[in-house]
Amino acid sequence: MPKQPLLPRKKPRQARAAVTVETILEAAARVLSKRSLDGFNTNRIAEVAGVSVGSIYQYFPNKAALVAALIGRAQDSLADAVERSLQRSQGQRLERVLLALIDVAIEHQFGDAVLAAALDHEEQRLPLGQMLSATQHRIAKAVQEALQAHPELAKTTVTATTTIDCFTIAKALIESEATRPKPDLAALRKRVLLALQGYLLQPATKTIPRKRTRTDTQSVQESP
Amino acid sequence: MPKQPLLPRKKPRQARAAVTVETILEAAARVLSKRSLDGFNTNRIAEVAGVSVGSIYQYFPNKAALVAALIGRAQDSLADAVERSLQRSQGQRLERVLLALIDVAIEHQFGDAVLAAALDHEEQRLPLGQMLSATQHRIAKAVQEALQAHPELAKTTVTATTTIDCFTIAKALIESEATRPKPDLAALRKRVLLALQGYLLQPATKTIPRKRTRTDTQSVQESP
DNA sequence: ACCTGAACACCGTTCAAGT
DNA sequence: ACCTGAACACCGTTCAAGT
Numbered sequence: 483m484p485k486q487p488l489l490p491r492k493k494p495r496q497a498r499a500a501v502t503v504e505t506i507l508e509a510a511a512r513v514l515s516k517r518s519l520d521g522f523n524t525n526r527i528a529e530v531a532g533v534s535v536g537s538i539y540q541y542f543p544n545k546a547a548l549v550a551a552l553i554g555r556a557q558d559s560l561a562d563a564v565e566r567s568l569q570r571s572q573g574q575r576l577e578r579v580l581l582a583l584i585d586v587a588i589e590h591q592f593g594d595a596v597l598a599a600a601l602d603h604e605e606q607r608l609p610l611g612q613m614l615s616a617t618q619h620r621i622a623k624a625v626q627e628a629l630q631a632h633p634e635l636a637k638t639t640v641t642a643t644t645t646i647d648c649f650t651i652a653k654a655l656i657e658s659e660a661t662r663p664k665p666d667l668a669a670l671r672k673r674v675l676l677a678l679q680g681y682l683l684q685p686a687t688k689t690i691p692r693k694r695t696r697t698d699t700q701s702v703q704e705s706p
Numbered sequence: 707m708p709k710q711p712l713l714p715r716k717k718p719r720q721a722r723a724a725v726t727v728e729t730i731l732e733a734a735a736r737v738l739s740k741r742s743l744d745g746f747n748t749n750r751i752a753e754v755a756g757v758s759v760g761s762i763y764q765y766f767p768n769k770a771a772l773v774a775a776l777i778g779r780a781q782d783s784l785a786d787a788v789e790r791s792l793q794r795s796q797g798q799r800l801e802r803v804l805l806a807l808i809d810v811a812i813e814h815q816f817g818d819a820v821l822a823a824a825l826d827h828e829e830q831r832l833p834l835g836q837m838l839s840a841t842q843h844r845i846a847k848a849v850q851e852a853l854q855a856h857p858e859l860a861k862t863t864v865t866a867t868t869t870i871d872c873f874t875i876a877k878a879l880i881e882s883e884a885t886r887p888k889p890d891l892a893a894l895r896k897r898v899l900l901a902l903q904g905y906l907l908q909p910a911t912k913t914i915p916r917k918r919t920r921t922d923t924q925s926v927q928e929s930p
Numbered sequence: 931a932c933c934t935g936a937a938c939a940c941c942g943t944t945c946a947a948g949t
Numbered sequence: 950a951c952c953t954g955a956a957c958a959c960c961g962t963t964c965a966a967g968t
Contacts, residue, residue: 523960534934654878680904758953
């Protein structure tokens with residue numbers, strides 16, 4: 483049962499080593515982006531990076547850790563884009579705020595579709611656990627605060643779960659469109675907006691009679 | 707560039723061969739369900755099935771085809787459950803109809819969580835193309851017709867895209883909850899309902915000014 | 931401290947030989 | 950027609966040897 487560590491094995495201490503690590507990550511991204519998961523093997527990565535396979539294993543304990551590092555980078559870049567977007571759309575109508583965020587997400591997915599899709603899949607499969615949660619919490623918190631503060635959502639309780647659901651919904655619709663032969667981004671944008679507005683601006687949610695279950699308490703969690 | 711075929715290589719002609727195929731598929735499902743993608747190798751499958759590796763390759767051209775067969779089975783079983791659910795909830799309020807479908811989806815995902823999650827991921831990664839579309843179209847069509855005919859959705863145009871979006875949204879929220887340490891199914895059920903109702907029962911969608919794009923035509927596709 | 935690449939282990943797939 | 954399992958190819962990972 484190989485409980486594989488996903489953290490980098492050690493940090494480069496010399497300048498040239500830092501370059502090596504950078505080169506490896508770039509090569510990995512390029513290989514993943516060109517041929518997706520097939521052909522994504524350490525030998526090819528080493529070849530593209532112009533280093534020996536052994537060098538990869540000096541810094542990453544296994545292939546999964548390499549992928550985890552790429553995911554971390556993608557998350558960081560997304561987090562920056564989200565925060566910039568929130569700042570730019572401050573004080574605007576909710577529709578504008580949401581559209582701006584949707585555009586960020588679409589750009590993130592379609593900017594390098596193959597890479598983004600591959601990373602998304604690996605993100606699910608790897609037991610990343612906490613590793614990425616720092617950045618993810620950073621994004622989620624920023625969005626949650628923006629939504630909570632928005633006048634049009636005065637009547638909506640925006641919990642952490644609500645925010646994460648919005649991410650989940652938007653991501654799923656965007657990824658789904660990305661797998662189509664001829665994506666229609668304008669229509670996609672509308673559909674995601676509709677879904678998010680619908681989820682957030684629900685008209686007077688009446689309590690629903692439902693089948694018996696164990697956990698019949700408060701349905702939304704508090705923010706951490 | 708191995709464009710791998712995903713269809714079964716040949717059908718068993720003798721009774722004992724049919725048993726072999728069945729045994730292989732069951733073993734594959736069991737292995738996948740126990741250890742997910744790690745440890746899901748042909749040698750183990752053959753061992754669990756009590757046959758030789760060679761036997762697997764008599765009926766399936768590669769490992770992916772085996773997975774594809776499992777996915778096909780899961781889809782068939784889901785399709786049946788959906789159709790039964792629609793029949794039972796005929797004539798009921800929209801909320802009831804949706805909740806019944808949501809329960810089917812939740813049961814499908816949580817019934818064998820590891821297996822379902824693994825199959826979902828592979829479903830994305832493999833170029834299944836048409837292969838499964840038969841069953842998927844069957845499900846989608848049944849749901850679309852039920853929604854279109856529903857009085858509460860008289861004002862909503864329920865296209866094929868609308869229906870697929872509902873599937874995408876529900877599936878994403880359910881899968882997301884499935885990865886949590888302690889899933890709260892009652893709360894999940896409510897959230898999915900909220901999302902679907904919000905998407906379907908949108909109050910007077912005003913047209914939205916948006917950035918210029920090529921495709922500025924009708925945003926929803928016709929049903930096939 | 932960093933890099934190399936041959937060597938090892940594991941796993942997908944094939945094929946000659948069997949019934 | 951079906952089944953077997955040793956053999957081959959490929960790829961992840963290690964490690965002794967180098968700078």
